[in-house]
Amino acid sequence: MSWDPVYRLVKQIPRGRVLSYGALAKALHLRGGARSAGRAMAATPSGKGIPWHRVVGERGKILIREPYASLQKKLLESEGVKVVESRVDLKTHLWTPPAEKRAK
DNA sequence: CATCTGACGACCG
DNA sequence: GCGGTCGCCAGAT
16 A cells, blocks of 8 residues: 555645644545554654654544654644644644545 | 554444 | 444554
């Protein structure tokens, strides 16, 4: 499975905004749904400039385990995203991805 | 080839 | 709002 489309979209997330796994999967029409989106992120190649930390749970919750959770929180806050109790305020930071052209 | 696992999410009590 | 189940599916074992 090639996660390229996923990485491409994640790279488009504006600074200071976040997107959920579900919305990500939906926007790209991933077969496996949100879970596959998560799988894609877990396999995110480092050093590619992919802002993986801008992807959170459907309710803005940071779902990954330590030690990455701390890192994600740190990175988000450094972009001006407020993180409280392991979750971001979707009301202000949720980003709506542009309609992708079926790249799967 | 059989199971287990998990960076998910919808449901239900 | 919280915790437990269940459905999903690609990878790992």
